[in-house]
Every structure is written in structure tokens, then in C-alpha cells.
Amino acid sequence: MSSTITTTIAATNGVKVKVDDLPTVRPTAILHRTPWRPPVAVSAQGVYVTLEDGRTIIDGVGGAAVACIGNGHPVVLKALKEQVDKVSYVYNMQLSNEPAEELAQILIDSGKGAFELCGFAAGGSEAMEGVLKLARQYFYEVGQPKRTNFISRQLSYHGNCVATLSLSGNPARRVPYEDILIHEGYHKVSPAYAKRFQKPEETEEQYVERLRQELEDKFLELGPDTVIGFVAETVVGATTGACPAPKGYFKAMKSVCKKYGALFILDEVMSGMGRMGTMHAWESFGDGEAPDMQAVAKGLGGGYASIGAILVNKQIADGIRDKNGFWKHGHTYQAHPLACAASVAVQKVIASENLLENGRVTGEYLASLLRQRLQSPNALAAPYTFDVRGGGSFWAVEFDFTGPDARKVDLRGGKFAMIVQARCLDEGLVIMGMTGGANLEGTVGDHCIFAPAYNVTKEEVEKIVDIFVDSVESVLTESFV
Numbered sequence: 001m002s003s004t005i006t007t008t009i010a011a012t013n014g015v016k017v018k019v020d021d022l023p024t025v026r027p028t029a030i031l032h033r034t035p036w037r038p039p040v041a042v043s044a045q046g047v048y049v050t051l052e053d054g055r056t057i058i059d060g061v062g063g064a065a066v067a068c069i070g071n072g073h074p075v076v077l078k079a080l081k082e083q084v085d086k087v088s089y090v091y092n093m094q095l096s097n098e099p100a101e102e103l104a105q106i107l108i109d110s111g112k113g114a115f116e117l118c119g120f121a122a123g124g125s126e127a128m129e130g131v132l133k134l135a136r137q138y139f140y141e142v143g144q145p146k147r148t149n150f151i152s153r154q155l156s157y158h159g160n161c162v163a164t165l166s167l168s169g170n171p172a173r174r175v176p177y178e179d180i181l182i183h184e185g186y187h188k189v190s191p192a193y194a195k196r197f198q199k200p201e202e203t204e205e206q207y208v209e210r211l212r213q214e215l216e217d218k219f220l221e222l223g224p225d226t227v228i229g230f231v232a233e234t235v236v237g238a239t240t241g242a243c244p245a246p247k248g249y250f251k252a253m254k255s256v257c258k259k260y261g262a263l264f265i266l267d268e269v270m271s272g273m274g275r276m277g278t279m280h281a282w283e284s285f286g287d288g289e290a291p292d293m294q295a296v297a298k299g300l301g302g303g304y305a306s307i308g309a310i311l312v313n314k315q316i317a318d319g320i321r322d323k324n325g326f327w328k329h330g331h332t333y334q335a336h337p338l339a340c341a342a343s344v345a346v347q348k349v350i351a352s353e354n355l356l357e358n359g360r361v362t363g364e365y366l367a368s369l370l371r372q373r374l375q376s377p378n379a380l381a382a383p384y385t386f387d388v389r390g391g392g393s394f395w396a397v398e399f400d401f402t403g404p405d406a407r408k409v410d411l412r413g414g415k416f417a418m419i420v421q422a423r424c425l426d427e428g429l430v431i432m433g434m435t436g437g438a439n440l441e442g443t444v445g446d447h448c449i450f451a452p453a454y455n456v457t458k459e460e461v462e463k464i465v466d467i468f469v470d471s472v473e474s475v476l477t478e479s480f481v
Contacts, residue, residue: 039425044071047453047460049430057428060464064432065237065270065394065451068299069349076304079345083338092120092335099340106347107296107309110279114290116317119310119327120335124269124297125159127308131295132163133329135228135263138316141323147262148185149222151215152231154440155191157239158267167231170239171442172435187222189214191236192245195387195398196438204246212252219260229263229292230256234281237270240437241396241447242389244285251287263316266291269308270394273299274350274454277360277392284391292316302346305339355454359393362456367395369465370450380473384409393454398447400438410481417446423471429464 028037040052047070050056062068069076083099090097104118119134121127132150139147152158154169165174166182169191174181190197190211198207219227230253236243257264271281273296278284282291293316297308320327333339350356367388374385374397386400399416401409411419421433431448438445452464 046070046072047456055428057425057430058460058463058467059430060424060450060452060468061430061432062298062451062453063303063430064298065275065449066298067303068274068393068454069302069346069355070453070455071303073346073349075349076302076342076345079341080304080338083341087337089337091332093330097335097337097340099337099344100335103309103340103344103347106344107311111290111311114280114313115294115311116314117312117320119312119329120340121297121308121310122306122331122333122336122339123308124295125161125164125308126331127269127295127297127310128159128164128167128267129161130308130310130327130329131231131265131267131293132167134310134312134316134320134327135265135293137324137328138263138319139228142319144225144261146223146226147228149187149227150185150229150231151187151189151218151222151227153191154188155193155239155437155442156233156236158231158233159269187218189218191240191243191440192232192249193236193240193243194246195243195389198246205248208246208248208252211249212256215253215256216259219256219262224260224262227260227262229265231265231267233267233269233271234285235271235276235391235394238432238434238449240445241398241434241449242271242391242394242451243396243437244389244391247285248287250282250285250289254289254291257292263292264289265293267295269295269297272296273347274356274359275299275392275394275451277356277363279356300346301339301343304342304346305336306333307336307339307343350454353455356392358456359454362452362458362461363391363393363395365458366450366452366461366465369462370395370397370468373465373469374472380476381469384476390450393452393456395450396447397450398438398445401446402444408481409476409479411479415446416475417448419475420448420468420471423475424467427467427471429467429471431468 041049042052043050047059048056049059087097107118108115119130121130150167152167156169158164158167163182166186169188192211194207254264266282268281276284282289292313294311300309301307370388374381383405384399384401387398390396415435417433417435421431424431433448435446436442
């Protein structure tokens with residue numbers, strides 16, 4: 001591995017390299033989330049980012065499925081500049097602001113009757129934290145204080161706060177904090193991951209029924225009148241890689257919640273706001289089961305501002321309004337005028353430029369190219385390409401090195417997805433490489449995620465696939481024994 005980025009990432013994954021092989025970078029005062037100092041971006045336009053070394057790279061994953069209309073859109077820049085001249089900040093417990101009011105109405109209207117009220121946060125983890133607290137507040141207000149339990153799924157992720165990480169079923173992210181996570185009140189059931197966990201003798205309907213029964217059994221174990229709600233990512237994001245649930249799954253899960261008076265809660269921080277080709281990810285499934293509560297974030301502001309939101313139906317809204325009357329939760333930057341102004345502009349761009357349709361078309365094109373280049377019988381990567389899955393502008397490739405051809409590959413202790421991510425960056429492409437989503441322990445599995453801007457072109461999709469496949473094949477070729 002001659003490139004500096006690949007060498008550094010490989011070194012952090014157990015590959016023995018000489019110290020002299022590691023890159024020399026100027027010092028940083030940032031406590032980074034990586035063992036290396038990431039390349040510094042100095043400018044960006046659309047899906048292209050220019051680095052301080054002069055290279056221009058293409059962002060195939062929107063940062064973390066965030067930059068849904070790319071960088072530098074003139075409509076959003078204009079809205080931000082105008083809002084700075086009007087009101088840059090007010091505290092939402094003292095004053096509301098025009099863009100916040102407008103954005104809330106846009107979000108409520110987008111649900112087509114599913115939602116009644118909207119609350120704001122400064123990001124996805126904050127939004128999910130707000131969901132947990134408002135769900136509990138609702139039952140407290142309506143006289144059901146015994147409801148203290150949440151049920152979520154293994155191989156899930158709901159945020160990096162202590163409470164949201166306690167709710168999550170992502171083993172790798174939980175490990176360092178296990179002793180300080182909250183265990184009482186947080187319970188897990190199986191993931192809806194048919195490709196890995198559906199039994200060979202099961203039909204899809206039987207698999208869904210097994211999961212429905214497991215959820216009901218968990219309700220009965222805990223006491224049905226103690227459960228606040230069932231929480232799930234509509235499409236699982238980074239943990240298992242753009243993994244949709246089987247047909248009929250959400251209808252079945254919601255039926256259990258409804259039977260016992262609990263809330264059906266969806267986390268659409270990553271998959272919502274157009275990422276699946278519909279404004280809300282639950283709309284992309286045939287059953288179209290709207291949640292009682294929902295969190296959104298990334299695609300809401302498109303990366304132009306830090307923002308998240310929670311959406312609640314009329315039942316919850318009435319439960320709060322008829323009792324205490326307000327949300328007993330908040331943060332300093334909630335409903336920030338600049339963030340809301342940027343988000344209003346992003347949502348108007350998505351609507352006016354018909355970007356949901358473009359995302360669906362280019363997303364299917366991306367998937368077809370990935371399948372053609374990776375899964376065709378003569379493809380070098382075919383024996384190791386386990387799945388290509390997703391929808392809209394949200395796709396992932398899962399690789400598997402447990403089959404009979406695995407002995408031909410020696411990654412020298414490294415993680416394939418991470419090495420491929422690094423190689424892609426060397427070659428001018430940003431993707432998201434993740435590991436550990438192929439078993440419940442989170443110890444095996446490699447997948448690479450794509451979440452380009454909704455306004456990406458077919459030519460840019462071709463460039464993304466070309467670089468990615470070339471990177472996968474070069475890493476494989478270097479690893480063959």
C-alpha cells in the first residue's frame with residue numbers, strides 16, 4: 001500500500017507497516033474522530049470538493065448522507081445571507097422566528113396528515129434524544145407513568161448521546177461506554193435483516209411473522225402497560241448499510257404497538273427527507289405505515305446548517321396540549337433562525353427542481369452499474385459481493401469473505417471496507433466504509449455506502465462507480481494469495 005491514506009488506515013486495522021511509511025502531516029489542534037488527520041477541504045461546489053493539496057474529489061456519500069443538494073447551491077446561499085441581515089439568533093423559549101415557523105409548516109404538510117406538531121433540535125442525536133423524552137412526557141401527561149420501557153433492535157444506531165447510544169444496538173460504538181450506558185428501560189429484539197437472518201425454510205411472510213411475534217413476546221415479558229414504544233430506523237443506515245425491512249414488516253410492528261397502546265417510533269435521521277426517493281422513508285414501502293413519532297435530520301438542512309426535528313401525530317400533540325401544554329425539553333440552538341432558513345431553502349430546492357425523482361432515477365442507475373460491475377459472473381469481485389441493496393439515493397454494497405473463495409484473500413488483519421474507503425479517497429472519491437454488521441455481535445461484515453446528492457448526474461454516477469469498482473478490484477488483486 002503505497003499511498004499515505006491507505007497505509008495509515010491499514011495500520012489502524014492491524015497491518016504491520018514501518019513507521020517511515022506513515023504520512024507526515026502538519027499538527028492539528030482538533031480532537032479528530034480518526035487516528036489520522038483527515039485531508040482538509042478548502043472549497044466545494046455541487047458534489048465536488050477541493051482539498052488543500054489541490055486535488056478535486058467527488059463526494060459519493062454526501063458526507064454522511066447529509067449533502068442532499070451538494071455544496072454551494074445559490075438559492076440556499078442567498079437565503080442564509082438574507083437571514084443573517086434579518087435575525088441571526090433568538091432563544092426559542094423567549095422568541096420564535098419566521099423561518100422556524102415556515103419550516104415547521106413545511107414538515108407538517110409533508111406528512112400529508114400524518115403529523116400535527118414539529119419540534120426542532122440541532123442534529124440527529126439531539127432529535128432522537130428529544131423523541132425519547134417527549135415519548136415519556138406524553139405518557140406522563142396522560143396518566144400512564146408506569147410506561148418506562150423502550151424496545152429497539154439489535155444492529156441499529158440512534159445517536160451518540162448516552163441515552164440514544166443506550167437505545168442503539170451497534171456493538172462497536174457501545175463497547176467503550178458499556179459501563180455507563182443506561183440498561184434499565186432499554187430492550188432489544190432482532191433486526192429486520194432478511195438477507196442474513198431469514199431462515200432458509202421461511203417465506204418472507206413467515207419471517208415477518210416471527211419478528212412480529214418476538215416483539216409481542218417482548219411486550220408481554222416487560223408488561224404491555226410498561227412499554228413506551230418500539231423504535232426502529234426505517235432503513236438501517238451505517239450499521240448494516242442501507243438495509244430495508246422485508247415487505248409488511250412495519251405494518252406488523254405497528255400492529256403490536258397499537259394493540260398494547262404503545263408508540264410506533266421511526267428514526268429517519270439518515271434515511272428520511274428524500275433520501276429513499278420519497279420525502280419520508282416510510283412512504284417508500286408498500287404498506288406506507290406512518291409513525292406516531294419520527295426523527296429527521298441530515299437531509300433536512302442538507303449540510304448547510306446543523307439541524308434536526310421531531311414530528312408527532314395528533315394523538316401525541318393533543319396529549320401534550322391538553323395537559324401541561326408544552327414540550328419539557330430543549331437546547332440553546334433549538335429552532336436556530338439561520339439553520340431553519342437554510343433548511344427552508346433546501347426543501348424548496350428539492351421541490352422546485354424535482355430532485356426526488358432525479359434521486360430515484362440516478363439511484364437506480366447507480367445500483368444497476370454496481371450490480372453489473374461487481375456481480376456479473378466474470379467480475380473479479382463477484383465471489384465476494386454478498387449484496388447490493390437500498391433505494392432512492394441510498395445504496396450499499398456488502399462484501400463477504402466467509403465463502404470458499406475467502407482463502408484466496410489475505411487482508412493482513414485489515415478491514416476490507418476501510419481499506420477500500422481509503423483507496424477510493426486516494427483515487428478521488430469519498431464513500432463510507434463500515435464493518436461489523438453481518439452478525440449480532442458486530443464482529444464480522446464489510447459494507448460500503450453511497451448517498452450522493454439528489455441532483456447528481458448520470459455522468460457523475462458513472463464516475464463514482466468507475467472509481468469504486470477500480471478501487472475494490474485493486475485491493476482484491478493486491479490481497480490475493
